[in-house]
Amino acid sequence: MRPILNSQQIREADAFTIANEPISSVNLMERAASAFTQKFLELFASVPSVAVVCGVGNNGGDGLAIARMLQGEVGHIEVYVVGNLEKASEDFRVNYDRLGERLSPKIVVDESQIPEFDTSLIIDGMFGSGLSRPVEGVYAQVIERINASEAQVCAIDIPSGLFADKPTPSAGAVVEATHTISFQLPKLVFFMPSAASYVGSWHVVPIGLSEEFLLQQTTDKWQIELRDIHLPLKRRFDHKGTNGRVLLVAGSKGKMGAAILSAKAALRSGCGLLFAHVPCCGLDILQVAVPEAMVEVDEHTEIISEVLPEEQIDVIVIGPGIGTGKLTENALAQLLQKATAPMVMDADAINILAANTHLLSAVPPESVLTPHPGEFKRLVGDWKDDFEKLEKLKAFCKKYQLNMVLKGAYSAVCDTKGQITFNPTGNPGMATGGSGDVLTGVIGALIGQGMNPLEALRAGVYIHGLAGDLAAHAQGYRSMTASDIVAMLPQAINQLDKKC
Ligand SMILES: NC(=O)C1=CN([C@@H]2O[C@H](COP(=O)(O)OP(=O)(O)OC[C@H]3O[C@@H](n4cnc5c(N)ncnc54)[C@H](OP(=O)(O)O)[C@@H]3O)[C@@H](O)[C@H]2O)[C@@H](O)CC1
Numbered sequence: 366m367r368p369i370l371n372s373q374q375i376r377e378a379d380a381f382t383i384a385n386e387p388i389s390s391v392n393l394m395e396r397a398a399s400a401f402t403q404k405f406l407e408l409f410a411s412v413p414s415v416a417v418v419c420g421v422g423n424n425g426g427d428g429l430a431i432a433r434m435l436q437g438e439v440g441h442i443e444v445y446v447v448g449n450l451e452k453a454s455e456d457f458r459v460n461y462d463r464l465g466e467r468l469s470p471k472i473v474v475d476e477s478q479i480p481e482f483d484t485s486l487i488i489d490g491m492f493g494s495g496l497s498r499p500v501e502g503v504y505a506q507v508i509e510r511i512n513a514s515e516a517q518v519c520a521i522d523i524p525s526g527l528f529a530d531k532p533t534p535s536a537g538a539v540v541e542a543t544h545t546i547s548f549q550l551p552k553l554v555f556f557m558p559s560a561a562s563y564v565g566s567w568h569v570v571p572i573g574l575s576e577e578f579l580l581q582q583t584t585d586k587w588q589i590e591l592r593d594i595h596l597p598l599k600r601r602f603d604h605k606g607t608n609g610r611v612l613l614v615a616g617s618k619g620k621m622g623a624a625i626l627s628a629k630a631a632l633r634s635g636c637g638l639l640f641a642h643v644p645c646c647g648l649d650i651l652q653v654a655v656p657e658a659m660v661e662v663d664e665h666t667e668i669i670s671e672v673l674p675e676e677q678i679d680v681i682v683i684g685p686g687i688g689t690g691k692l693t694e695n696a697l698a699q700l701l702q703k704a705t706a707p708m709v710m711d712a713d714a715i716n717i718l719a720a721n722t723h724l725l726s727a728v729p730p731e732s733v734l735t736p737h738p739g740e741f742k743r744l745v746g747d748w749k750d751d752f753e754k755l756e757k758l759k760a761f762c763k764k765y766q767l768n769m770v771l772k773g774a775y776s777a778v779c780d781t782k783g784q785i786t787f788n789p790t791g792n793p794g795m796a797t798g799g800s801g802d803v804l805t806g807v808i809g810a811l812i813g814q815g816m817n818p819l820e821a822l823r824a825g826v827y828i829h830g831l832a833g834d835l836a837a838h839a840q841g842y843r844s845m846t847a848s849d850i851v852a853m854l855p856q857a858i859n860q861l862d863k864k865c
């Protein structure tokens with residue numbers, strides 16, 4: 366897993382690398398600028414004109430070095446330095462002197478000197494991890510002008526004005542980048558929905574900071590990487606009884622599709638036997654749609670009113686499409702009293718828990734919850750910003766000793782100790798009804814095959830997002846459906862199996 370460190374830790378990593386590699390500070394800047402430039406040229410094949418807007422700190426120093434490296438690679442280059450040169454950092458000065466006359470920067474200290482920015486691209490190097498307060502005054506005016514321009518904007522390390530690991534006050538100006546090329550590690554704020562319009566699409570480039578130092582750092586935030594996913598092995602003598610016996614409790618009249626999507630996803634994710642408990646009205650629907658499922662019907666025609674857990678069930682998946690009526694609520698409460706197998710609780714099962722929080726203590730150990738933000742809000746109340754949302758996630762998982770995934774772009778998996786891992790796979794095409802039901806089935810199947818709940822959550826969100834990415838590739842973001850995600854599960858799982 367890739368650690369997500371705060372600005373202070375990253376500064377210390379810079380300092381440790383400089384002292385121990387050893388490398389001079391200005392050469393580390395040169396390496397960072399070179400890594401940025403290489404990625405930049407990959408992203409932007411032809412750039413007729415670029416404005417490089419620099420502050421006077423090291424982020425600005427990067428900007429100057431990048432401007433120098435882009436000579437001959439792009440069309441016309443303009444360099445601007447915003448701020449007081451007397452306050453410039455040492456490495457900024459060295460790069461200022463290296464610029465040469467052809468790129469001689471224009472200094473901006475007041476509003477009258479702010480250019481129109483009519484280049485096709487702007488590189489933002491005003492402030493990076495050294496941002497110490499919200500941006501205002503002439504700096505804010507420059508940012509407003511950048512944001513008003515037609516140009517694409519590529520931020521160095523982090524968009525200027527955005528704090529990496531704490532909320533940015535609304536009074537401060539922030540660059541709205543279309544791309545951000547960041548050094549060595551992603552910044553926490555990149556995973557926050559509220560920062561998306563500032564960060565744009567982000568890319569991380571290695572700059573050779575000391576791995577030894579990075580791995581020693583304490584953090585409670587990580588990013589899942591492909592190499593972290595280890596699927597349960599399939600062995601020569603496996604049989605259906607050893608590959609996970611999953612009980613799916615799902616569906617109600619008009620919402621049998623949720624049950625079908627979860628069932629298909631579980632089967633495509635390797636589960637050995639799938640038992641489904643559905644209302645009477647769902648019997649034919651499920652039998653026809655998913656012939657592999659063994660269906661047991663509820664006494665009630667339209668909803669789930671009682672669930673008797675089968676013996677020898679490895680995991681119970683409950684929630685998709687069940688509704689929150691009183692009878693279903695009672696059924697869930699009774700099931701919680703009797704069940705010993707871990708549960709994957711989704712959708713209306715979570716809504717029922719939120720309305721009856723006393724039930725939370727009855728959730729079997731090793732169970733997982735998979736809320737989307739709306740369901741999570743019902744559980745924990747509202748939050749004032751994305752950072753507080755993560756604090757609430759940690760507090761909830763610690764309090765109830767449950768593993769949970771808070772779904773969305775960069776779904777956040779949290780364990781019982783409050784460690785959070787973000788999932789990098791997935792795309793906006795997955796924001797379509799039924800996607801979550803697919804995820805529930807995948808996670809249920811993985812737990813059924815013996816993965817521990819936390820590993821199953823991490824692998825489940827990764828596989829689900831990867832299948833979503835493959836579906837988007839095949840069908841397009843706009844047209845893909847949740848069924849397309851199911852259809853791509855085999856390909857996604859095959860990709861993971863091949864890397865093992
Ligand atoms: N060797 C290394 O360390 C490497 C570092 N690297 C690069 O360095 C970046 C970090 O550089 P940094 O630490 O110099 O901070 P930076 O983001 O340039 O800002 C500091 C300047 O901004 C000013 N300032 C701050 N807030 C302000 C505000 N609201 N409004 C106005 N001014 C404000 C502050 O002034 P002061 O607060 O002192 O008044 C100071 O002048 C990092 O993101 C990466 O790009 C890479 O090259 C890899 C190697």
Ligand SMILES: Nc1ncnc2c1ncn2[C@@H]1O[C@H](COP(=O)(O)OP(=O)(O)O)[C@@H](O)[C@H]1O
Pocket residue numbers: 712736737772773774775776790791792793794795796797798799800801802803804829830
């Ligand atoms: N913009 C996005 N980027 C990546 N994944 C997304 C995005 N939007 C939704 N998803 C994923 O799609 C799923 C949606 O789940 P959910 O909201 O429960 O849908 P439903 O209730 O319709 O089944 C989640 O796994 C979520 O992570």
Ligand SMILES: [K+]
Pocket residue numbers: 424489490491492493520521522523524525
């Ligand atoms: K920047």
